[in-house]
Ligand SMILES: CC(C)(COP(=O)(O)OP(=O)(O)OC[C@H]1O[C@@H](n2cnc3c(N)ncnc32)[C@H](O)[C@@H]1O)[C@@H](O)C(=O)NCCC(=O)NCCS
């Protein structure tokens with residue numbers, strides 16, 4: 573079983589591209605989603621996040637507690653120390669969770685590991701191949717502002733905590749340029765064939 577990492581800066585189109593791989597029954601691990609699950613459900617993680625950011629990091633609703641992601645984002649994306657603290661809590665937990673996923677799908681030809689900050693966290697060292705999804709800076713800004721209804725400043729704050737597209741291009745094995753949505757299905761079909769024959 574090969575591990576294929578799929579990454580790209582915020583708003584590049586990782587989720588859009590990843591969805592295309594589901595057509596081919598490729599097992600897909602989405603680090604952002606699993607990270608959210610862990611943040612909401614792992615008791616040890618919850619305790620550590622409260623210690624780092626305060627009790628306000630979680631909100632109560634009908635007797636249940638949920639991470640207040642807007643509050644957490646407002647704290648960490650403008651404070652490198654706090655972001656590092658949060659990453660240090662969540663990333664080892666995500667790695668453990670991914671180990672279990674790999675065990676479950678050890679029979680697959682390859683599995684896709686989607687992560688926004690694959691290279692930044694050295695996650696690529698675990699991958700046999702890496703795919704980078706790209707789009708122009710302006711496109712990415714516009715897409716995220718419209719998708720999440722957040723300000724340009726909020727998107728830029730996240731971008732500042734990610735490597736530049738140029739730095740990632742130097743490391744990626746394959747690149748999917750996501751400028752035209754109509755071409756994504758064809759590009760993914762070609763990449764899938766490449767992975768099967770590699
Ligand atoms: C701070 C949190 C709660 C904000 O949640 P929110 O729903 O607003 O954002 P979401 O998780 O959907 O992330 C959206 C995008 O923000 C960017 N982003 C998220 N985490 C990070 C990070 N640690 N460093 C840089 N960019 C990040 C990515 O481009 C991501 O796709 C959340 O992003 C989080 O827990 N981040 C830390 C965990 C992490 O590193 N996740 C990313 C891969 S494991």
Ligand SMILES: Nc1ncnc2c1ncn2[C@@H]1O[C@H](COP(=O)(O)OP(=O)(O)OP(=O)(O)O)[C@@H](O)[C@H]1O
Nearest residue numbers: 581582583584585586587588715719750751752753
């Ligand atoms: N080629 C495209 N043309 C126009 N809109 C697009 C294109 N690709 C993706 N989008 C839209 O742009 C937004 C961002 O795409 P997507 O959510 O796939 O990016 P992402 O890289 O997963 O972002 P994030 O890092 O925030 O998770 C979405 O609303 C999506 O529908």
